[in-house]
Amino acid sequence: MNQFRFFVAGIMAATCSFGSVNAQSQKPNVIYIYADDLGYGDLGAYGATRIKTPNTDRLAQEGLRFTNAHTTSGTCTPSRYGLLTGEYPWRKKGTGVLPGDANLIIPIDKATLPAVFRKSGYKTGVVGKWHLGLGEQGEKINWNRPIKKGPDAVGFDYSFIFPATGDRVPTIFLENQVVVGLEASDPIEVSYQEKIGNEPTGKENPELLKLNASPDHGHNNTIVNGIGRIGFTTGGKKARWADEEIGHVFTDKALAFIENNRQNPFFLYFSLNDIHVPRMPSTEFKGKSGLGLRGDAILQLDWTVGKVLDKLKELGIEKNTIVIFTSDNGPVLDDGYDDGAVTQLNGHNPRGPLRGGKGSAFEAGTRVPFLVRWPGIVKPGTVTDALVCQLDLLASFAGFFKQKLQPHDAPDSEDLFAAFTGKSRSGRQILVEQGGVIAIIKDGWKYIEPSSGPKTQKNGNENGRDPDPQLYNLLEDLGEQKNLATQHPERVKELAALLEKIRIQGQSTSRRSD
Template sequence: MGRRELITRTSAAAVSGAAVLGAAEGTRAAAADRRGASGGRPRSRPNILLIYTDDLGYGDFSCYGSTGIRTPRIDRLAREGVRFTDAYAGAVVCTPSRAALLTGRVGPRAGLPRVLFPEDENGLSDDERIIPEYLKSAGYATTCIGKWHLGAKPEHNPTRHGFDHFFGALYSNDMTPFELWRDEEVVESVVDQSTLTRRYTEEAVAAMDRSGDQPFFIYVAESMPHIPLHVEPRFEGASDAGLYGDVIQSLDHYVGVLLDALRERGLEEDTLVILTSDNGPWFEGSSGGLRGRKIYTYEGGLRVPCIARWPGVTPAGKVSELPVSVLDLLPTFCAYAGITPDPGVTLDGCDIRSVLEGADTAEHTPIYYFDDLGRTLDAVRDGRWKLHVRRHIENPDDPDRDQRELPELYDLERDPTESYNVSESHPAVVRRLRRLIEEFESDVKAELAKAG
């Protein structure tokens, strides 16, 4: 029996104006009931709104240093919650990063080490137990909106893996055929991609309204700013950073719509909102001065913006420099929901409730950086130190040329741009981190071999 067996089309709501306000009136009473006797304090089992952007750069929000792109709603979210300076995606490319997010396991361990394409037969295994499956067992209503990218066959559909509802695309917006699905049916084969961010937002608002008196988990996986870039005409020319900047400002606007919808429905105090990205920027976008971009295991490929807000729980205006990872979300969400992850499953993340709630110190497992195909474990961060033992191969005809000057050791507290290799000055640190890489790589390979 697979682990999934152990787990026990509505119209999109309008996102502004009278329709939203009317829907809000209809749900305030339910929100009050959910708060119950707490006297207005946040409930123990929060709603969870997880917004996951695609190929967003570390420096693309103004609260992360952008000057050509204005993101006032996201900046406000940061002022009202915790903004992380050292948050990490689960991989340097789409599929393994999404697998890491939802399974709490690195992509290779979860059987999804590389980007999937429409013709691929493989996808998310029934043996993997993901966030919505756990949360459903705790009574949550679960909705997946936007980019899935964990397999395109019927058995990989989000509704087969714990989501009550799905609206979105099965893979990236540069792959064909690019279609929109509702649950397990194609509902649109010719897609105006400029409307995606708005429509995903409408679907998320509808999911809030649909949840009734259940807590909800709404996963909004944006298609933007992955190329090809598209934006509604109202946002064209809005930024000082070209079409890419316009796309980010559109995202900012619709994040604001979601936050307004929570407040208007009396759900703001009961909802944990997390905003982050699947990896670093690709052709455009700012790495915020970090070395590397998507595909590379330097910080610009894996370090991402991350903001968390739960009024009354996350301290307003906190800037945390503690390392966190999307791998931490599954154990953390389970802890807030009052459930325990399957003890027979190896998780690669930590419960970070104390960090979300303002801790200044916390232990964290090492951050591991696999290459873009999931073949090799190329780097590790443990505390302030990061060691590279392999590097992305630019020229397959001369692979050794790309591996010169290794290993590289960087003190990320003093040198976050990874500019100065200090491996010769700290040989003991190099040996310790190299052992971490070897042991973790062996552990993943052993689990895969055992699974057959």
């Protein structure tokens, strides 16, 4: 009888344990770490040998590494728009790279990625770069009072951000739509049309710069922390950041959000400043990479990932936390500042085997590192060539939570949760890429539509423009060196027609109303 009781007790304990694990897996924490301008070849896990990235490499060793994962665009604002809305950004006017005083471009009447999590009972937070606009459409932002519409309007419970990019004014932090450290006696003013105030500019006072800039990139306006910015600003001097502190400030805020919400499921969108220009990492990383300030910023980025992983382990929640690491677009070297990115490469290849880079329709514009770790669910050390896009995360998590999306929600997002967790090697059949021009991929074939204009951007990257159609077989020519358009005119015709159909339809998913 006693043996029987022990047997029954053991069965019950095992059942309870299984039930607990199963319950946990239904609402795992999710941390989405978004690097800025990181290339396919910038990490050790993707073949880099000239720089050490042990923490991101650890994610690959303990999780799933994607070789065919994409952003929605080759530049930052549209990629972020696609991630949060599940919609190709080229469908909506005004989703190009935004100035620092732009209004909110995310629709508030449709599903968003954070809103999907919030609907499932998650605490949602964003820490880091925003660059999706703030405030009501058509209204000039008043930085000296709480901003009415920001991350809170699209599904985030908590936010600690800067408005646009590190090279654009205003160079301030906002916590829950309020400027941090602002003094009422020193109000902020911002203009992207004309100079305001009497503060020195890079154009007028180059002798004050600690980081020289190329005038054709626009980094010659108001000087903040010895660096010329895009746009003019005055006031708010005590609220301005020092570039060297940004990485640490964002990391501290992200870790605090994790710790404060460890008892409940949370979603953290951790949008890093690194490795976007101006590359000015903390002193502890300067000169350590041997690849100039860009390489040093990669070291700081990798350190940040390590701090997040360590915090999860310290809190005992790493097994019930999905960590996703990726980048908003491909790499750029010369992006307007003299920071050694070009002259100190020392054999490092940021794009790996790919062609192009940031802003390009070639693969290096949108094909980026993508790593997923979920202990106990995702098999460690696995690699997949499934074709996935960041805009698919919205429909994938909505499907995981059994939420029904409306027909007008996330019109281009596909439920690929099985692919994102390594349970399936099947990804997308079709993907539209946005760089200097529009391209479409189907079954390994890539068509880039004809386009006139310069073939090279001011940052030095090829943009993919060509007056003639381009067709590449990515399965045999990943570097896009052989244009096969004249050999396969029927394939060109098929893909051009498919691209036009996707444009006209206004959506590429099959979701319909009942």
